[in-house]
Amino acid sequence: xxxxxxxxxxxxxxxxxxxxxxxxxxxxxxxxxxxxxxxxxxxxxxxxxxxxxxxxxxxxxxxxxxxxxxxxxxxxxxxxxxxxxxxxxxxxxxxxxxxxxxxxxxxx
Amino acid sequence: xxxxxxxxxxxxxxxxxxxxxxxxxxxxxxxxxxxxxxxxxxxxxxxxxxxxxxxxxxxxxxxxxxxxxxxxxxxxxxxxxxxxxxxxxxxxxxxxxxxxxxxxxxxx
DNA sequence: CGGAATCCAGATTGATACTG
DNA sequence: CAGTATCAATCTGGATTCCG
Numbered sequence: 001x002x003x004x005x006x007x008x009x010x011x012x013x014x015x016x017x018x019x020x021x022x023x024x025x026x027x028x029x030x031x032x033x034x035x036x037x038x039x040x041x042x043x044x045x046x047x048x049x050x051x052x053x054x055x056x057x058x059x060x061x062x063x064x065x066x067x068x069x070x071x072x073x074x075x076x077x078x079x080x081x082x083x084x085x086x087x088x089x090x091x092x093x094x095x096x097x098x099x100x101x102x103x104x105x106x107x108x
Numbered sequence: 109x110x111x112x113x114x115x116x117x118x119x120x121x122x123x124x125x126x127x128x129x130x131x132x133x134x135x136x137x138x139x140x141x142x143x144x145x146x147x148x149x150x151x152x153x154x155x156x157x158x159x160x161x162x163x164x165x166x167x168x169x170x171x172x173x174x175x176x177x178x179x180x181x182x183x184x185x186x187x188x189x190x191x192x193x194x195x196x197x198x199x200x201x202x203x204x205x206x207x208x209x210x211x212x213x214x215x216x
Numbered sequence: 217c218g219g220a221a222t223c224c225a226g227a228t229t230g231a232t233a234c235t236g
Numbered sequence: 237c238a239g240t241a242t243c244a245a246t247c248t249g250g251a252t253t254c255c256g
Contacts, residue, residue: 012135012136012139012210013206013207013208013209013210013211013214014135014136014138014139014203014206014207014210015135015136015139015210016210016213016214017135017206017207017209017210017213018126018129018130018135018206020213021126022126022130027120027122027123027125027126028120028122028123030122031120031122031123087213090209090212090213091209093205093209094202094205094206094209095122097201097202097205098121098122098125098126098202099121099122099125100121101121101125101198101199101201101202102120102121102122102123102124102125103121104198105124105125105128105195105198106121106124
């Protein structure tokens with residue numbers, strides 16, 4: 001998914017939203033962050049199959065879109081925590097609705 | 109977005125839903141079909157920028173996922189109408205939620 | 217630990233031309 | 237009208253290596 005410059009396909013608000021949350025791993029990432037703050041390594045562990053490269057990339061995009069916050073601790077070894085911003089938090093209803101539909105439609 | 113074989117990334121229901129509606133043009137297509145039935149050419153006209161090839165492909169995927177229905181009229185020249193199935197209709201709340209979020213977040 | 221940089225194969229997409 | 241076929245260009249994601 002070529003990345004959103006806040007330019008919306010055909011002025012469609014649905015597409016605009018999908019540009020933000022439609023990335024390959026963004027659903028899972030946000031789904032986890034809805035629950036609590038996660039460290040990079042933790043996210044990687046709860047997302048079997050994701051590569052370090054992709055996880056980083058998706059997190060950076062979500063950060064650029066103002067959905068998540070990246071907090072770097074000045075420690076050795078490094079520690080980075082990811083959490084939802086207020087904007088990210090405002091996606092909760094959307095996420096829960098998608099979750100419910102997914103559960104009903106498949107049998108998750 | 110590689111296509112769903114109803115196999116869900118990490119068993120995450122959010123990702124499962126995104127696999128269905130997250131395709132490049134699926135948001136816009138569904139957004140229009142929420143309103144009424146459309147013919148192929150009509151959809152093409154209301155979606156500036158989509159190519160015939162891509163529109164066909166996305167419609168076929170939505171059809172395969174049971175979201176939309178394709179009705180072919182035995183006429184010359186050909187006439188094909190696309191409409192929501194019951195399953196597609198069940199996505200209405202999800203779509204409206206994404207639309208609302210998009211409107212609020214951007215100023216659409 | 218949490219990345220960044222590089223390389224590359226394969227998937228996606230666009231352009232164009234053709235058809236029942 | 238509503239596609240299909242083909243080819244080229246682009247984009248994506250995975251593997252690997254290195255680094256503070």
